[in-house]
Amino acid sequence: ILNVEQSPQSLHVQEGDSTNFTCSFPSSNFYALHWYRWETAKSPEALFVMTLNGDEKKKGRISATLNTKEGYSYLYIKGSQPEDSATYLCASRDNYGQNFVFGPGTRLSVLP
């Protein structure tokens, strides 16, 4: 089973701060990576689908980059707001697997 790791496990930032966190996955036979945002008491919602090395995706103040050669993806949040507080999940799949494997998530708290 693919091993997908995320760091840090949790993060507290002040409103207005910019922040980033990491998703690590095996670089061999990479197929695709997904990022999800998961608010408390809600279901995970997709943020980005990333497939190519060097991919950069952006949605408002949130952006993500992908490095498939070294096996990591960064998620950046610029000017964090309290409504950004959520758990951010990544999920990766390789060419041999039928399913995406989820990381344990990074729990972000933005303090007003």
Place this chain on the structure above:
Amino acid sequence: NAGVTQTPKFRVLKTGQSMTLLCAQDMNHEYMYWYRQDPGMGLRLIHYSVGEGTTAKGEVPDGYNVSRLKKQNFLLGLESAAPSQTSVYFCASSYGVNSNQPQHFGDGTRLSIL
């Protein structure tokens, strides 16, 4: 458009009881999944289905059974519930793993086994 709907939302069972969790999607997705979410462990795949009439084991299938008699429905069964199965269960669906489209999740079922 309801997306992915899970029923029930909450349930408390006694050890040894059985129950079925229902997942329904109205997006004509081929793939459906059942996950469990436990503190500090993220989402772990229990069983999945790549189409009507097919099912396959995921990472943690023991103690669970599934059925996909209709394309839009994916049922998760616990034949004899155990306290270790206390968890939050999420159903998800997608067009197909090769399409690279993300998964769409239901709101979860919180299950407690006493």
